[in-house]
Amino acid sequence: MSPATATTAPTGPRTLPPLGPTRKLKVPKQAERTLRNGLTVIAVRRPAVPLVELRLWVPFGRVHLARGAMLSQTMLSGTESMTSVQIAAELQKVGGGLSAGVDPDRLMLSGAGLVTGLDRMLELLAEVLTSASYPSDEVSTERDRLVDRIQVAQSQPAHLAREALLKRVYGRHPYATQTPEPGQIRAVRPAALRTLHSERVHPAGAQLVLVGDVQPEKALDAAERALGGWAGAGRTAELPATPPLEPGPLLLVDRPGSVQSSLRIALPAVSRTDPDHAPLQLANLIFGGYFSSRWVENIREDKGYTYGPHSGIEHSVAGSVLVAAAEVATEVTGPALLETTYELGRLASLPPKPEELEQARQYALGTLQLGMSTQAGLAALTSAYAGNGLRLDFLAEYAARLAKASIDDVAQAAARYLAPARAAIVVLGDAERITPGLAALTTVHTEPVS
Amino acid sequence: MAARRSRIPATKYPVERFTLDNGLRVVLTPDRSAPVIGVAVVYDVGIRSEPEGRTGFAHLFEHLMFQGSENLEKLAHFRHVQGAGGTFNGSTHLDYTDYFETLPSNALERALFLEADRMRGPRLTEENLRNQVDVVKEEIRVNVLNRPYGGFPWLTLPPVMFDTFPNAHDGYGSFDDLESATVADAADFFRRYYASGNAVLAVSGDIDVAEATELVNRHFGDVPARPAPVRPDFTEPDLTAERRTSYTDALAPLPAVAGAWRVPDPVTDFAGYLPYVVLAEVLTDGDASRLVERLVQRDRTVTSLGGYLGFMGDPFDVRDPTALLLQAHLPPGGDVDKVLRTIDEELDRLASDGLTDGELARTQARMATHLLRDTDAVLGRALRMAVLEQQRGEPGLLNELPRLVGEVTEEQVRAAAATLRPERRAAIEVIAGGAR
Numbered sequence A: 001m002s003p004a005t006a007t008t009a010p011t012g013p014r015t016l017p018p019l020g021p022t023r024k025l026k027v028p029k030q031a032e033r034t035l036r037n038g039l040t041v042i043a044v045r046r047p048a049v050p051l052v053e054l055r056l057w058v059p060f061g062r063v064h065l066a067r068g069a070m071l072s073q074t075m076l077s078g079t080e081s082m083t084s085v086q087i088a089a090e091l092q093k094v095g096g097g098l099s100a101g102v103d104p105d106r107l108m109l110s111g112a113g114l115v116t117g118l119d120r121m122l123e124l125l126a127e128v129l130t131s132a133s134y135p136s137d138e139v140s141t142e143r144d145r146l147v148d149r150i151q152v153a154q155s156q157p158a159h160l161a162r163e164a165l166l167k168r169v170y171g172r173h174p175y176a177t178q179t180p181e182p183g184q185i186r187a188v189r190p191a192a193l194r195t196l197h198s199e200r201v202h203p204a205g206a207q208l209v210l211v212g213d214v215q216p217e218k219a220l221d222a223a224e225r226a227l228g229g230w231a232g233a234g235r236t237a238e239l240p241a242t243p244p245l246e247p248g249p250l251l252l253v254d255r256p257g258s259v260q261s262s263l264r265i266a267l268p269a270v271s272r273t274d275p276d277h278a279p280l281q282l283a284n285l286i287f288g289g290y291f292s293s294r295w296v297e298n299i300r301e302d303k304g305y306t307y308g309p310h311s312g313i314e315h316s317v318a319g320s321v322l323v324a325a326a327e328v329a330t331e332v333t334g335p336a337l338l339e340t341t342y343e344l345g346r347l348a349s350l351p352p353k354p355e356e357l358e359q360a361r362q363y364a365l366g367t368l369q370l371g372m373s374t375q376a377g378l379a380a381l382t383s384a385y386a387g388n389g390l391r392l393d394f395l396a397e398y399a400a401r402l403a404k405a406s407i408d409d410v411a412q413a414a415a416r417y418l419a420p421a422r423a424a425i426v427v428l429g430d431a432e433r434i435t436p437g438l439a440a441l442t443t444v445h446t447e448p449v450s
Numbered sequence B: 001m002a003a004r005r006s007r008i009p010a011t012k013y014p015v016e017r018f019t020l021d022n023g024l025r026v027v028l029t030p031d032r033s034a035p036v037i038g039v040a041v042v043y044d045v046g047i048r049s050e051p052e053g054r055t056g057f058a059h060l061f062e063h064l065m066f067q068g069s070e071n072l073e074k075l076a077h078f079r080h081v082q083g084a085g086g087t088f089n090g091s092t093h094l095d096y097t098d099y100f101e102t103l104p105s106n107a108l109e110r111a112l113f114l115e116a117d118r119m120r121g122p123r124l125t126e127e128n129l130r131n132q133v134d135v136v137k138e139e140i141r142v143n144v145l146n147r148p149y150g151g152f153p154w155l156t157l158p159p160v161m162f163d164t165f166p167n168a169h170d171g172y173g174s175f176d177d178l179e180s181a182t183v184a185d186a187a188d189f190f191r192r193y194y195a196s197g198n199a200v201l202a203v204s205g206d207i208d209v210a211e212a213t214e215l216v217n218r219h220f221g222d223v224p225a226r227p228a229p230v231r232p233d234f235t236e237p238d239l240t241a242e243r244r245t246s247y248t249d250a251l252a253p254l255p256a257v258a259g260a261w262r263v264p265d266p267v268t269d270f271a272g273y274l275p276y277v278v279l280a281e282v283l284t285d286g287d288a289s290r291l292v293e294r295l296v297q298r299d300r301t302v303t304s305l306g307g308y309l310g311f312m313g314d315p316f317d318v319r320d321p322t323a324l325l326l327q328a329h330l331p332p333g334g335d336v337d338k339v340l341r342t343i344d345e346e347l348d349r350l351a352s353d354g355l356t357d358g359e360l361a362r363t364q365a366r367m368a369t370h371l372l373r374d375t376d377a378v379l380g381r382a383l384r385m386a387v388l389e390q391q392r393g394e395p396g397l398l399n400e401l402p403r404l405v406g407e408v409t410e411e412q413v414r415a416a417a418a419t420l421r422p423e424r425r426a427a428i429e430v431i432a433g434g435a436r
Helices: A065-074 A084-093 A115-131 A136-153 A157-170 A182-186 A190-200 A216-227 A277-289 A294-302 A330-349 A354-371 A375-387 A394-404 A407-418 A431-439 B057-064 B076-082 B105-120 B126-145 B175-180 B183-193 B209-220 B270-284 B290-298 B336-353 B359-376 B378-392 B397-407 B410-419
Strands: A030-034 A040-045 A051-059 A097-102 A106-114 A207-212 A250-254 A260-268 A310-316 A319-329 A424-429 A444-448 B016-019 B025-030 B036-043 B087-092 B097-104 B199-205 B243-249 B256-262 B304-309 B323-329 B425-432
Touching (some): A051 A115, A065 A182, A065 A190, A084 A115, A097 A115, A106 A115, A106 A375, A106 B359, A115 A207, A136 A182, A136 B290, A157 A260, A207 A216, A260 A407, A277 A294, A277 A319, A277 A330, A277 A394, A277 A407, A294 A330, A294 B126, A330 A424, A330 A431, A354 A375, A354 B097, A431 A444, B025 B209, B036 B105, B036 B378, B057 B087, B057 B126, B076 B105, B097 B105, B105 B199, B105 B209, B126 B183, B199 B378, B256 B336, B270 B290, B270 B323, B270 B359, B270 B410, B290 B304
Parallel strands (some): A040 A207, A250 A424, B025 B199
Antiparallel strands (some): A030 A040, A051 A207, A260 A319, A310 A319, B016 B025, B256 B323, B304 B323
C-alpha cells in the first residue's frame, strides 16, 4: 500500500464527467398467439439466466369482493387429482412456484421457475385452471388466515389511509372498496368459489405472458399444448369509467395516538395512451415522482418533516389517478400540507426550468431501460401493458413522446392536472393534535378511523 | 414415485479483481445482455461497530454520505444519478454499509466520479446532521413506532439472544443517542471506517473491462490511502439454557413469536453453515414445506410462517455470530408455547426420520431459482459480489452458490436440525395489545 502522502488529491475542483452516448431503447424479441379458446399468449425472450417468468391475467372486474379475495387465496389449495401440498411440491421440483392475487381489474397468477421446467409449470397451471376443487377443509383454513391478514392490515396506518382515499376518490365506483370486511370473508362457502371459478376464470380475454430463456415460438407452442384444453366461456363484465375527481374539504381520519400523520393527495390523471400522459408523467416527476423532485427536496431534505414522500400515477383499466403520499411527523402535519400545496401550486402556475425538465426526462427514459433489464421486470411490464390492451412496442412510442415533450407541454399538463384546486386530500392521524394546523389551511371534515 | 432430480444450473459471470495502491478492492463483472450497469461500494462497517452511546450511528452516517461531498453540493448526488436515468440507495447492515446505483451504461464514469468523491470526503455539516437526524426519526416512526410488529424480530430478538453491546443493541438507534450525535463523531467515524482500504467497489453489467479499469483508476486512484481498521472479535458464547421474553405491542392485533438458534460461522465454516441455509427452506418454503404443512395447514396454530438465516434475511452477507430464525404470526388467542413445542417436535422428527423422497432435491431446485433470480438484476450481482469480496475475498462464489446449495446432503440437513434444541433457543413473543 502506498503511503498517504503519495496520493494527495490534485488541487482545484473536479468536474462531473459527461454522459456517454445514449443507447437506443431496444424492445426484445417477442411472439404472440391467440389460442382457439380465446387465450392470448405473449412470449418474450431474455436469456440472461436459465429461468422463465409467468404471468396470467384473467379479467376479473365487478367480482364480489370477498369471494374474489377468497378465490385467489384458495385456488391453489387442491384439484380433483392433487392436494395443495402436491401442487406446491410438483412446482418446487422444477424450481417453480405459483401465487394468485386479485385486484378490482384482474385475477393474476404469477410464478417463476427453471426454464427446463416450463412445460411442467404450464401443466400444473392448467390443472389448477381447469379443475381447482376448493376443498372444504382448505377453504376453512384459508378463510381464517385471510381474516387475520385483513385484521393486521387494518392496524397499518398506510392501509387505513389507502382505504379512506379510495372511498373518497371513487365514491360509488367498484374501485372504492378493495378490501373485504372479515364478516364478509367468513360468509364465503366453497360452493360459491366453484361457481365464481366456472363463471369468471375462463380463457376468453385472458393474457398469458412468458418471459425468459426460451425461444418465443417454442414458448407459445408449450402454452398451446398445456392450455389449449382450458375451455369455458362464462360471463365477462365491463367496469364503468371512474368518476371525475371531486375537490372538497380535507378528509381527516382520526387515529388517536398516532405519532405520524399519513398525508394522501389524489389528483386527476390520464391513461398511458393519452397525448397528455408523457408530459403529465414528467410534471409528476418534477413535483414528487422521484427523489430529485421539488417535494422531496423541500419537505425531506430541507425541512426534515418526513422520510419518504412520493407521488405517482396509478393506472387501472377503468381510469387513472395521481396519488401523492407522505408520512409526516404529527407536530408538522399542517406545515407539511402547506409546503405540499405550495409545490403543487408553483408547478401548476409557473413553467419548470429547462434543466429540471431535462433531468426528469433522462430519469424517465433511463428507468425504462432499467425496467426492461430483468426477466421479472419485463414480465411485469408486458403483463401490465397487455392487461390494458397494449404491447411492448408501445415502449418505443412512449419513449419518443417523453423525448419530445416541451416545457410548454409540461407546464400545461401541470396546470391541468396538478393544480391544488383539483385535489382530494385525506389525512390519517391524531385529530386532536393535528386539526388546528390543518384547519388553518383548509376546510376540514373529520371522521373516526374505520 | 421416485424423485427426478432437476439439474441445478449455474451462471458463468466473468469476474475481474484487482486492488488499487490505496487499498481499494475492485470487482468487475461484465455482461452485455442489456445496456445497464450496477455500481456498488461496500464499506466494512455496520451496526455492530457502533460506539456505545451512539446507537443508530452507522445508519445515520449512511444518510450523511448523501449530503454532499468534496466537489458536490447537497442534493447534487441525487440529481446526477437520476438525471442520468438511474436509481440509487444505500443500506446499513450488521456487518457492512452499502451504497449503490443502477444506471444506463453510458453513465458509468459519472457513477464512479460520484462514489469516489464521497469516498474522499462527505460534507459533514451541522445543518446536514440536524436535518438527517430528523429524517431518520421519521424513518423509525414509519418503520417501527407507528406500525404494528415494527422491528419484529430483527430489532427485538438480538437483545434476547446476545449479551454484548455490539450484538444486542438497537441498530436503528434511540432518539436520545441520535439527537446527541455530533459533527465531530461523524468526522471520526468517517476517518476510521470509510477508508479506501476498508471498501470494495463492484461494477456489473454492460462494461468493457479495460475501459472500466481505466476509469476506476482515474477516479479512485488518488483517493487518499487509509488502512482498514482491525475488526474486533464480536464472538459470544452459545446459549446453554433457553431464553424467552415477551413484550406488548400496543398496535399489533394478533400474537406473534420468533425463535432463533446460533449457527456455524458463515465465513470460516461455510461448509458447516450451508446445511442450515437449506434447512430453513426445507422448513418454511411454501405449502409443501415441513412447518407450513404442519403448523399452517394441519394444526392451524399459525397463520403465516417464515424462516431464514441472519437477522436481515440474507444468508450470504453476515459474519459470525448469527442465527437461524423462525417467525410466525398466530390467530387470535393463539398459543405460543404450543407453536414452539410443535417446532421442536418437527425438528426432532426431521433429525431422527430424515427427509422424504425428493424433499431435499425440490427444495434445492427452488433455492436455485431464487439465487438466479436475484442475480438477473445487475445490481443484485454487483452488491453480492462486493460483499463476497469483502467478507471472503471470493466474489466468484456467486456463480457457485446454486451448485453448492445443491450439494448439501440429507445427512447434513438432519445433523443441522438435530442441533436446534430448545435449550439453545432464544425466543420472543409479541403480545397483541391492539386486539379488538
